[in-house]
Amino acid sequence: MNTLHLYNTLNKTLEPFTSIAPKHVGIYVCGPTVYGPPHLGHVRGPIVFDVLRRYLILQGYKVRFVRNITDVGHLVGDADEGEDKLAKQAKVEQLEPMEVAQTYTDAYNSVMDRINVMKPSIEPRATGHIIEQIEMIQTIIEKGLAYEVNGSVYFDVMAYSQQSHYGVLSGRVLEDLQAGAGNQSRSLEGQDEKRNPNDFALWKRASAEHIMQWSSPWGKGFPGWHIECSAMSARYLGEHFDIHGGGMDLLFPHHECEIAQSTAAHDRAPAKYWIHHNMITINGQKMAKSLGNGIMVEQLFKGEHPLLSQAFGPMTLRFFVLQAHYRGTLDFSNDALLAAQKGWQRMQSAFQLVSNLPTVNEGATLDVADVFSSIVSSLNDDLNTPQAIASFFELSRRINLVNDGKETITAETKTSMQQLIQDYCKGVLGLIPEDAGAGDGLSDAMDIILSLRGQAKADKNWALSDQIRDALKEKGFEIKDGKEGTTWNKL
């Protein structure tokens, strides 16, 4: 494919991407609810949309990337129905809700930094946009598409569906929703206030013990579960913007409600493209607290989890995520992670060889034009990163062949190789070499150790040289003796 195509959930088709405004793209991605430490499920979406953003930037677009922090709302399931998730956690920990939110926002962002996800252009918080949300609710009420009951405001789905299609995104039909088996046992608070079971809250009246609450035209309360994204995306990207992203689990009701609210308030659909990534599984099973198979990102980085045999670095994680297409499920397992780690290391060490590759003026035996075009067309095909990575392995193979003197390249081919690595691997995929100890003197210290070991080798003191190699390996440093000298890397 010659141009970027994306699968638009709205139309269930692959569509060529064209921006609403020339050379500018607005992206809104649903961010985390910050009430717990980041787990593996938190990592996929950000990486996927980071690649999309980086690819658009490479193509010359100016991208405004908005990813919110949800620090209010969302009800707790289980026995604590109706209670605010953040408030609940706060009671447990005896902390201010905002303190909890801050702690986990920091934890989340620290993970984002480590896996090389670019910071959002704007990272708005729900609690910082109560006014915008209230104003939007008022607009919807004025249009006759929401109603107030006992200090709560509900979106009138039936009234809305008279003029617009409720269910455009999820393909859900109102009649089917009414049947809604499976959840009948869950009696939700305020259900009897609604005119119709499908109506959803825009604003909820807060009980006295509810910690997070704000004044509103309808009394003290807090915003509903979907309105924040509508209000903040409109504020920062406009009423109609390019791309809205999120996990498939948010498709219904969250995104469906967003579309309904925004359309009600602004008389137009909010986003042109809706992009949804699939979920992750652990050893083929859904990751869930009840199954006891949840893995926190920190546990992965430290190797501290019963399902993991060792620690896996941030780039291994990123590489692993990109080795699967974003719309398929991604299965985490120790074996799969080990495979990803090995593959990523091999690719990395090949890439390190490029700058020293010899070139010839004529009679070169290979080039990389085909690799270049296949990487570009893979990315254009709905961000097919696994295919792009396969091509990067082909590039690695060719680099190694040239390095071994079995094939030759021109200087132009070498430049192409460098461009591919710089612009596409580092730039778009965001896969950067994990530099072990740059700037902290580790590299210098290692040079000293390795030169001493080189001396031992020259003396044929194999016992000593092997001892040094083994000891370093135990500490996570791998030593490789090549023809051009000894190299090392951090495992």
Added chain:
RNA sequence: GGUCGGAUGGCCGAGUGGCUAGGCACGGGUCUGCAAAACCCUUUACAGCGGUUCGAAUCCGCUUCCGACCUCCA
């Protein structure tokens, strides 16, 4: 129950009418003090049963199994 996805070799994971993706693991080899790396060779899979077709992992039907969502979730 409703809606929507899946099932690919030992593991992960692309592809989607004819041309054995790729990674990891396994086995053999070259190289090497040994190891690692690198390179070469090797391993022909698409849940089952029917159908369409010159040809199907790819299209259609049925069956089995798995999963997601259906007002907590990334």
